[in-house]
Amino acid sequence: VSDRLVIALDAMGGDRAPEVVIDGAEIARERFPNISFLMFGDQPRLEPLVQAHPKLAAVTEYRHTTEVVSGEDKPSIALRSARQSSMRLAINSVRDGDASCVVSAGNTGALMAIAKFVLKTLPGIHRPAITTYYPTMRGESCMLDLGANVQCDAENLVQFAVMGEVFARNVLGVKNPSIGILNVGAENLKGNEAVRKASIMLKESTLPIKFHGFIEGDDIGAGVVDVVVTDGFTGNIALKTYEGTAKMFGVFLKRALSESFMSKFGAWLASSALQKFKMQVDPRLYNGAMFLGLNGICIKSHGGTDALGFSNAIHVAVEMITHSFNEAIKEDYAQLSGHDKTMQEAVGS
Amino acid sequence: VSDRLVIALDAMGGDRAPEVVIDGAEIARERFPNISFLMFGDQPRLEPLVQAHPKLAAVTEYRHTTEVVSGEDKPSIALRSARQSSMRLAINSVRDGDASCVVSAGNTGALMAIAKFVLKTLPGIHRPAITTYYPTMRGESCMLDLGANVQCDAENLVQFAVMGEVFARNVLGVKNPSIGILNVGAENLKGNEAVRKASIMLKESTLPIKFHGFIEGDDIGAGVVDVVVTDGFTGNIALKTYEGTAKMFGVFLKRALSESFMSKFGAWLASSALQKFKMQVDPRLYNGAMFLGLNGICIKSHGGTDALGFSNAIHVAVEMITHSFNEAIKEDYAQLSGHDKTMQEAVGS
Numbered sequence: 001v002s003d004r005l006v007i008a009l010d011a012m013g014g015d016r017a018p019e020v021v022i023d024g025a026e027i028a029r030e031r032f033p034n035i036s037f038l039m040f041g042d043q044p045r046l047e048p049l050v051q052a053h054p055k056l057a058a059v060t061e062y063r064h065t066t067e068v069v070s071g072e073d074k075p076s077i078a079l080r081s082a083r084q085s086s087m088r089l090a091i092n093s094v095r096d097g098d099a100s101c102v103v104s105a106g107n108t109g110a111l112m113a114i115a116k117f118v119l120k121t122l123p124g125i126h127r128p129a130i131t132t133y134y135p136t137m138r139g140e141s142c143m144l145d146l147g148a149n150v151q152c153d154a155e156n157l158v159q160f161a162v163m164g165e166v167f168a169r170n171v172l173g174v175k176n177p178s179i180g181i182l183n184v185g186a187e188n189l190k191g192n193e194a195v196r197k198a199s200i201m202l203k204e205s206t207l208p209i210k211f212h213g214f215i216e217g218d219d220i221g222a223g224v225v226d227v228v229v230t231d232g233f234t235g236n237i238a239l240k241t242y243e244g245t246a247k248m249f250g251v252f253l254k255r256a257l258s259e260s261f262m263s264k265f266g267a268w269l270a271s272s273a274l275q276k277f278k279m280q281v282d283p284r285l286y287n288g289a290m291f292l293g294l295n296g297i298c299i300k301s302h303g304g305t306d307a308l309g310f311s312n313a314i315h316v317a318v319e320m321i322t323h324s325f326n327e328a329i330k331e332d333y334a335q336l337s338g339h340d341k342t343m344q345e346a347v348g349s
Numbered sequence: 350v351s352d353r354l355v356i357a358l359d360a361m362g363g364d365r366a367p368e369v370v371i372d373g374a375e376i377a378r379e380r381f382p383n384i385s386f387l388m389f390g391d392q393p394r395l396e397p398l399v400q401a402h403p404k405l406a407a408v409t410e411y412r413h414t415t416e417v418v419s420g421e422d423k424p425s426i427a428l429r430s431a432r433q434s435s436m437r438l439a440i441n442s443v444r445d446g447d448a449s450c451v452v453s454a455g456n457t458g459a460l461m462a463i464a465k466f467v468l469k470t471l472p473g474i475h476r477p478a479i480t481t482y483y484p485t486m487r488g489e490s491c492m493l494d495l496g497a498n499v500q501c502d503a504e505n506l507v508q509f510a511v512m513g514e515v516f517a518r519n520v521l522g523v524k525n526p527s528i529g530i531l532n533v534g535a536e537n538l539k540g541n542e543a544v545r546k547a548s549i550m551l552k553e554s555t556l557p558i559k560f561h562g563f564i565e566g567d568d569i570g571a572g573v574v575d576v577v578v579t580d581g582f583t584g585n586i587a588l589k590t591y592e593g594t595a596k597m598f599g600v601f602l603k604r605a606l607s608e609s610f611m612s613k614f615g616a617w618l619a620s621s622a623l624q625k626f627k628m629q630v631d632p633r634l635y636n637g638a639m640f641l642g643l644n645g646i647c648i649k650s651h652g653g654t655d656a657l658g659f660s661n662a663i664h665v666a667v668e669m670i671t672h673s674f675n676e677a678i679k680e681d682y683a684q685l686s687g688h689d690k691t692m693q694e695a696v697g698s
Contacts, residue, residue, distance in 0.1 A: 072536070074538060135597075135601075136597065137597050137600050137601075147533050150533065150540060150541055151541060182586055183586075184496050184499065184581070184582055184585040184586065187421070189423060191499060191582065192499055192500060192582060216585075216586070216589050217585065217586040217587065217588065217589025217590035217591075217592070217593055218589040218590065218592050218593030218596065219593065220590050220593055220594070221590070221593035221594045221596060221597030221598075222593055222596070222597065230586075232533070233533055233540065233541060233583065234582065234583055234586055236533040236565075236566065237531055237532075237533065237565070237566040237579075237583055237586070237587055238566065238586055238587065238590045239566065240565050240566025240567040241566035241567065241569050241570070241587045241590045241591050241594070242566075242590050242594045243566070243567050244566055244567030244568065244569055244570035244571055245569070245570045245590070245591045245594035245595055245598070246594055246598055247567065247570060247571070248484075248485065248486050248570030248571065249570075249594070249595055249598040249599075249630065250598075251486050252484075252486075252626055252629050252630060253602070253626055255626075256622040256623065256625055256626035256629070257619055257622055257623075257626075259622050259625070260621075260622065262618055262619065262621070262622075263618070263619040263621070263622030263623075265615075265618055265619075266614075266615040266616060266617070266618030266619030266620075266622070267615060267619055268615070269611055269612070269614055269615030269618065270606055270611065270612040270614075270615025270616055270619070271615075272609075272611070272612065273605040273606055273608050273609065273611075273612030273615070274605065274606075274612075276605050276608070277601055277602055277604075277605035277606075280601050280605070281598065281601060
């Protein structure tokens with residue numbers, strides 16, 4: 001297990017754990033032959049499930065624990081008391097260098113609180129943020145924050161802009177990513193104080209980043225910018241609205257196509273195209289939210305995803321390690337934050 | 350023009366005014382034979398366009414003015430200085446009883462500021478809200494506020510809940526509408542202070558309304574509740590994200606179906622089903638945001654809509670008048686607000 005990439009899995013987190021975690025790990029193993037797993041959880045329960053996949057069993061080590069953080073646990077309580085939980089121990093293993101990253105489908109708030117406490121934030125970053133990428137009409141974009149910070153000031157938003165820029169460049173592979181701040185209108189006077197001030201700070205800074213200005217909700221799906229910056233309250237609601245609308249659209253389409261013999265036959269003829277279309281917006285292929293700004297890589301899977309979805313969260317983790325994301329963010333961030341005075345104040349360096 | 354329903358039109362508001370306004374009025378006239386129009390704007394420009402539709406010309410009276418509120422005007426400036434604008438005069442005509450309602454595709458902020466100043470709010474309502482209805486997996490729901498109030502406290506949200514309930518019952522025809530507050534999670538501890546406090550107020554009140562609790566962004570498209578309550582910042586972004594995602598989905602589907610001969614042929618066979626599907630999510634059929642809580646009916650059309658979309662904004666106005674919406678909201682609101690102490694405090698009556 002020497003030149004292998006070790007991934008810590010919180011095997012007990014998520015609605016259908018540990019089954020979905022183990023089946024997801026098996027799919028990811030097929031995709032990335034060089035990964036191995038540290039699996040945290042109830043070993044007597046995990047082992048027979050893992051043994052069903054001999055090749056997975058060969059690259060899995062167990063770390064037994066019976067304590068579990070539940071979906072209902074308050075983050076502060078989970079942080080203080082669940083010290084032997086599968087989630088906590090998995091995060092510890094990243095801090096201790098036993099694993100390169102951690103993937104969990106457990107309680108988001110608890111995962112963020114514990115990861116922040118155990119791994120600490122990167123230099124100059126006050127608050128970590130949650131991001132993910134998603135399909136748009138123009139390709140893929142990312143949005144942050146998605147819920148780590150319910151209330152944000154202008155300085156937080158500016159830090160998110162910088163972290164998002166580094167993410168889009170290093171993980172999404174966009175050469176010169178454009179940044180937009182989510183608002184209720186494009187005009188300077190629109191919105192609350194935080195977005196107005198953040199916009200002025202980004203406009204006035206001499207940072208080498210492409211600041212587009214304000215964008216609106218419909219610009220998310222249009223892919224007007226590569227990085228959408230917003231507070232965690234609005235971002236969480238916007239991303240879930242996006243997901244829910246896509247789901248609704250899919251249901252409407254399915255209903256319509258199953259209405260008559262003619263439409264069913266037409267749908268059958270177009271089935272390969274419809275399949276491709278479905279793949280394009282399949283939320284499982286975009287599962288995996290990244291915690292940015294931490295001294296270690298931590299990926300949150302949707303709690304309700306299936307094995308394919310969970311495997312994609314592992315995929316995201318592999319991508320971030322392969323692209324040395326945290327080294328890149330540290331370097332770029334230091335360079336950017338040293339760039340001008342406004343930014344030095346904003347990033348507190 | 351005696352027993353006719355008179356609608357005041359701001360003929361100069363919107364991206365493609367006055368053409369879209371006039372063509373939209375013609376479509377609405379065909380749908381509702383008993384309506385007539387007071388058309389505010391540059392009469393020499395309007396008249397030849399209206400004359401192209403002789404039946405429309407027969408039910409149209411002009412109120413000439415050359416002043417126009419532009420999309421870039423600051424609401425406070427428009428309120429103070431644009432006193433002879435088509436928007437202002439159209440709103441005045443509702444106050445003066447010359448028209449039953451006003452429809453404008455102009456500057457939202459200016460329209461709200463002027464309408465609030467000229468028409469005043471209904472008794473017990475501190476702040477008017479913008480709402481609209483939209484298709485969900487379960488039917489139709491409405492959301493408020495969509496941008497009139499960027500920052501809201503718990504009392505505002507409770508007032509929106511009551512106004513939304515009355516709207517859903519009287520305009521959407523839902524017998525016992527359920528109300529949800531938009532949040533980043535369903536648990537009591539989630540979110541900011543305003544949503545937490547509003548949720549407690551609604552739970553503790555003995556109001557005869559069906560309060561569901563918190564909902565998340567993906568519950569919007571799922572239609573989990575009939576009335577989604579949120580602040581104007583989040584609501585504006587959520588609704589536009591919904592619209593943008595539906596648009597993106599449509600573009601993806603079109604691209605996929607035009608990929609091969611087979612998929613094109615399949616789409617042709619299923620074209621009647623696809624057409625029905627398209628209708629179901631056509632944003633033009635849901636165009637028309639209602640200003641609730643004002644002493645007069647004021648409908649805002651999307652600035653960029655076409656004639657069909659504008660005609661639907663007129664449709665919404667007709668619905669609200671036909672259902673005596675403002676009388677209903679006044680009665681229900683007085684009844685509800687007298688119902689218990691918490692509510693009396695919240696609604697300030």
